[in-house]
Amino acid sequence: MDAPLAIRARGITKCFGDVVALDGVDLDVAAGQIHGLVGPNGAGKTTLLGLLLGLAVADGGNLEILGTPVARALAAPDGVAGFVDGPGLYPSLTARQNLAALAALHGSDVATTAIDDALEQVGLTDVAGDRASGFSLGMRQRLGLAAALLTRPRLLVLDEPANGLDPAGKRHVHGVLTRLATDGTSVVLSSHRMDDLEALCSEVTILATGRVVFTGPLAKLAAENRELDYRLRTSDPQAARRLAADTAGIHIDVAGTRDAEVLVVRALVPALDDLVVRLVHAGIAVREIAPVVSPLEAAFLALTEQEARP
Incomplete structure (x- = not known):
C-alpha cells in the first residue's frame, strides 16, 4: 500500500x-x-x-x-512547523530564551529539558546562553530549526x-x-x-x-534528463579512451578536462553502463565515475530554461 x-x-x-x-x-x-x-x-x-x-x-x-x-x-x-525566509528570532535574547519565548507564543508549555534537547539536536548546547545577536547566519538557521522541533x-x-x-x-x-x-x-x-x-x-x-x-x-x-557529461578515471586512460570512442552513444569531450588521467564523456545512462561493462571486461579498473554537473542541476537548468522560453 x-x-x-x-x-x-x-x-x-x-x-x-x-x-x-x-x-x-x-x-x-x-x-x-x-x-x-x-x-x-x-x-x-x-x-x-x-x-x-x-x-x-x-x-x-x-x-x-x-x-x-x-x-x-x-x-x-x-x-506543522518551520520557517520561510529565515527564522524569526529575538536578537537580545539568548538561544535558550528565544526557544522559551517562541514556545510561549505558540501557547506551548515546554519544559526546560525539552528546550535543552532541541538545542542539543542542532548542536547549539555550547552557546545556549549566548545572545542571538552574536550568532552567525548558520547558527541562526540552526536555532530556527530547534524552535521548529520544540513542537514535535x-x-x-x-x-x-x-x-x-x-x-x-x-x-x-x-x-x-x-x-x-x-x-x-x-x-x-x-x-x-x-x-x-x-x-x-x-x-x-x-x-x-x-x-x-x-x-x-x-x-x-x-533517467528522463538529456545526456550528461561524466568524469571517468581509470587505470589505463588511453585504453579507456579507445573503448569509449568505440562504444555507441558515448561522445568524448576533448576540451572537458586538462587532466590527462581523466576522460570526460557525454552519454545517457544506458550507454554509460555499457561503457563501464566493456571497461571491466577489458581488465581496466574504474576508479572514479561522476557527473560533471549533477543530474538534478542539469535537469533544473534544462526544465526551467525551457519553461522560460516564449
Missing part, C-alpha cells in the same frame, strides 16, 4: 494583483519523506511554503495537510535550512532531518543547494513561473 500523504495539493493557484505566483500546482508528499522544492527566483517556492505554514491562503484549488483540508483562513495547521511536528517546512552552515554544521543538520524522516516526520525542503537536495531528498518538485515542470523521484529525473 502507498504511504499516507502528509500533503495533497491539487490545482493550487495564488495571485498577488496581476502577478500569478502559483498556477495550478499539484503536490504529493508522503509521510516520512524528505521532499525537495526547487526553482529559480520568482518560481513560486516561497509562496507555496507560506501556504503550507498557514501564512497565506490559496485563491483556488484544494490543499490537505496531514489528512485535514486547509480552511480559507490564516492559521498554522496543527502538527509531523510536517516540517524549511526554507534554505543549510544557508550559512559550514561543512560540520551542514552534516549535523542533515543528520537531524534524516532521523526525523526515519521516525515518520515529513519534510519539505526548499534550497538552491543541489548537493543538499540530492543528499537528503527521495523526491523533488521543480517549479518554474508558478508551474510544476517536474515532480517525482530523483532517479526518474536522471
Whole structure:
C-alpha cells in the first residue's frame, strides 16, 4: 500500500494583483519523506511554503495537510512547523530564551529539558546562553530549526535550512532531518543547494513561473534528463579512451578536462553502463565515475530554461 500523504495539493493557484505566483500546482508528499522544492527566483517556492505554514491562503484549488483540508483562513495547521525566509528570532535574547519565548507564543508549555534537547539536536548546547545577536547566519538557521522541533511536528517546512552552515554544521543538520524522516516526520525542503537536495531528498518538485515542470523521484529525473557529461578515471586512460570512442552513444569531450588521467564523456545512462561493462571486461579498473554537473542541476537548468522560453 502507498504511504499516507502528509500533503495533497491539487490545482493550487495564488495571485498577488496581476502577478500569478502559483498556477495550478499539484503536490504529493508522503509521510516520512524528505521532499525537495526547487526553482529559480520568482518560481513560486516561497509562496507555496507560506501556504503550507498557514501564512497565506490559496485563491483556488484544494490543499490537505496531514489528512485535514486547509480552511480559507490564516492559521498554522496543527502538527506543522518551520520557517520561510529565515527564522524569526529575538536578537537580545539568548538561544535558550528565544526557544522559551517562541514556545510561549505558540501557547506551548515546554519544559526546560525539552528546550535543552532541541538545542542539543542542532548542536547549539555550547552557546545556549549566548545572545542571538552574536550568532552567525548558520547558527541562526540552526536555532530556527530547534524552535521548529520544540513542537514535535509531523510536517516540517524549511526554507534554505543549510544557508550559512559550514561543512560540520551542514552534516549535523542533515543528520537531524534524516532521523526525523526515519521516525515518520515529513519534510519539505526548499534550497538552491543541489548537493543538499540530492543528499537528503527521495523526491523533488521543480517549479518554474508558478508551474510544476517536474515532480517525482530523483532517479526518474536522471533517467528522463538529456545526456550528461561524466568524469571517468581509470587505470589505463588511453585504453579507456579507445573503448569509449568505440562504444555507441558515448561522445568524448576533448576540451572537458586538462587532466590527462581523466576522460570526460557525454552519454545517457544506458550507454554509460555499457561503457563501464566493456571497461571491466577489458581488465581496466574504474576508479572514479561522476557527473560533471549533477543530474538534478542539469535537469533544473534544462526544465526551467525551457519553461522560460516564449
